[in-house]
Amino acid sequence: MWISPGARAFSCLCETCLESARASGALFFDAMQQASVRGSVAEGATTTVVRCSAGHEIILRRTSRPAALDRPDGRQLQLA
Numbered sequence: 001m002w003i004s005p006g007a008r009a010f011s012c013l014c015e016t017c018l019e020s021a022r023a024s025g026a027l028f029f030d031a032m033q034q035a036s037v038r039g040s041v042a043e044g045a046t047t048t049v050v051r052c053s054a055g056h057e058i059i060l061r062r063t064s065r066p067a068a069l070d071r072p073d074g075r076q077l078q079l080a
């Protein structure tokens, strides 16, 4: 999971929980409730490890990269 440079709090979904809920045929709402993880992050921390209610590890990384730079540039390389 990536969080923005100024973020003090986060909210995300545990993919492991979503996956196991889907496999067990749980209702979508129940799966979302189970997988939801919220919390706060220290202002200067670059990496924060959190756990969902089921104990799965989720690693949050702070990034300062603008979203536009996340686009793959493979096509530019091909044209060059």
Ligand SMILES: [Zn+2]
Residues within 6 Å of the ligand: 014, 015, 016, 017, 018, 035, 052, 053, 054, 055, 056
């Ligand atoms: Zn989980």
